[in-house]
Amino acid sequence: MTEVAQTEVTGEFHLSAGDFRQISAIMHAETGVLLDESKNNLVYSRLAKRLRLLRLKNFSEYCAFIESEDGAGERDAMIAALTTNVTRFFRESHHFEHLKKTILPPLIEQAKQGGKIRFWSAACSSGQEPYSMALTVLSLLPDAAKYDVKILATDIDPNMLAFGEAGIYDAALMADIPAELGRRWFAPAKDQPGFFAAGEELRRLVTFRKLNLIGDWPMQGKFHAIFCRNVVIYFDDPTKTKIWDRMVRVMDAKAALYIGHSERLGGKAEQLLRSDGITTYRHKSSMTVPA
Numbered sequence: 001m002t003e004v005a006q007t008e009v010t011g012e013f014h015l016s017a018g019d020f021r022q023i024s025a026i027m028h029a030e031t032g033v034l035l036d037e038s039k040n041n042l043v044y045s046r047l048a049k050r051l052r053l054l055r056l057k058n059f060s061e062y063c064a065f066i067e068s069e070d071g072a073g074e075r076d077a078m079i080a081a082l083t084t085n086v087t088r089f090f091r092e093s094h095h096f097e098h099l100k101k102t103i104l105p106p107l108i109e110q111a112k113q114g115g116k117i118r119f120w121s122a123a124c125s126s127g128q129e130p131y132s133m134a135l136t137v138l139s140l141l142p143d144a145a146k147y148d149v150k151i152l153a154t155d156i157d158p159n160m161l162a163f164g165e166a167g168i169y170d171a172a173l174m175a176d177i178p179a180e181l182g183r184r185w186f187a188p189a190k191d192q193p194g195f196f197a198a199g200e201e202l203r204r205l206v207t208f209r210k211l212n213l214i215g216d217w218p219m220q221g222k223f224h225a226i227f228c229r230n231v232v233i234y235f236d237d238p239t240k241t242k243i244w245d246r247m248v249r250v251m252d253a254k255a256a257l258y259i260g261h262s263e264r265l266g267g268k269a270e271q272l273l274r275s276d277g278i279t280t281y282r283h284k285s286s287m288t289v290p291a
């Protein structure tokens with residue numbers, strides 16, 4: 001693979017500057033993800049296998065295909081290939097500690113009196129984030145299934161949602177889960193040596209749904225905790241600001257919003273929320289609302 005001009009890549013296939021611009025414009029319009037010119041090699045390497053599979057000669061044929069009526073499915077495959085899905089169980093563990101120590105105790109008391117607990121993992125990738133939220137709930141409320149506890153897990157990528165729904169993980173990934181929680185809520189996967197499956201009590205707390213963060217949000221009601229981590233980092237500034245503003249509107253008065261370690265709030269969210277720990281935010285008004 002050789003880089004010819006700034007955005008042109010040649011090799012097995014030719015990716016012209018125009019092809020790159022077309023692909024990045026579609027990604028931006030459909031997902032909010034910004035692919036600047038430095039991402040040309042990433043675009044080439046992630047999509048080359050799609051071209052091989054479709055037996056196309058170059059990226060201009062690929063661009064023509066994704067713009068055609070028959071190429072609608074391939075547009076989704078392209079989006080899936082170009083999004084970054086890196087995640088881990090209990091990633092940025094301070095967020096789960098805050099959830100456990102600050103957010104959950106009053107909610108659990110309310111749930112025991114018939115109240116709801118509603119959490120959202122807003123770019124859940126392959127499920128490690130929402131399952132870590134569910135494991136945090138189970139660590140304090142092992143019989144959570146008896147109460148009205150729901151964790152919504154959404155992502156734009158259907159492959160990731162299917163992965164999360166299956167709830168089967170390589171033993172190496174399980175190392176990030178506190179041993180006691182892993183032993184209690186996962187079991188060796190049937191017919192898959194070296195893999196572990198989320199147990200029924202864990203899975204039933206989490207619902208996976210496709211949702212594009214820059215599209216409609218059909219959910220009703222407010223959330224007590226939102227994890228929106230390591231996704232808006234890929235968006236442009238106006239899109240980031242819009243997402244944070246929308247997040248504030250779906251947060252319950254005492255909710256927490258957890259964001260990625262390299263992300264910053266902007267817009268109204270910055271004025272309405274206060275820091276309550278590392279990349280952890282709550283409504284300013286929650287300071288005066290008794291717990």
Ligand SMILES: C[S@@+](CC[C@H](N)C(=O)[O-])C[C@H]1O[C@@H](n2cnc3c(N)ncnc32)[C@H](O)[C@@H]1O
Pocket residue numbers: 030031032033083084085086087088091122123124125126129154155156157160211212213214228229230231260
């Ligand atoms: C790096 S992962 C973050 C996973 C998890 N939140 C974490 O921090 O470990 C980013 C996820 O955002 C998803 N994504 C990208 N654009 C999106 C959009 N417009 N709407 C919803 N999800 C999106 C990707 O599919 C990917 O699974």
